[in-house]
Amino acid sequence: MYKQAAQAYQKTSQVAMSPRELEANLLMKAAARLQLIKDEWANSSLAEKDDALVYNRKLWTILVTSATSAESELPQDIKNNIATLGVFVFKQTMTVMTTDDEKKLDTLISINRSIAEGLRS
Secondary structure (H helix, E strand, C coil): CHHHHHHHHHHHHHHHCCHHHHHHHHHHHHHHHHHHHHHCHHHCCHHHHHHHHHHHHHHHHHHHHHHHCCCCCCCHHHHHHHHHHHHHHHHHHHHHHHHCCHHHHHHHHHHHHHHHHHHHC
8 A cells, every 4th residue: 555655656746847857866866876886896797787877878868869859949059068978978888888897987977966966956
């Protein structure tokens, strides 16, 4: 019963949430997943690492696609900045995957947290 109530609340809060707040929450969720993988790097399986990185990459693909679309009302300079940042995130993700260096996650975590904070302000 409590689980159903919590799920209902979560669905309602997502509907009532602004798109900016939803994006901020998703970026923070991705940052938290990446932080957990970084903290548990030695004990994490390749699949767990890949899952966190793929989640982040998919999120950024959606963010970049949405922000840079013709329908987006963002100014062109912001669209360009988001696209550039997205390319950097994709390259950094590949670097983490190919170097097996958990310290490389710091940049991705920091970017997600910074963008989320900006969306919330």
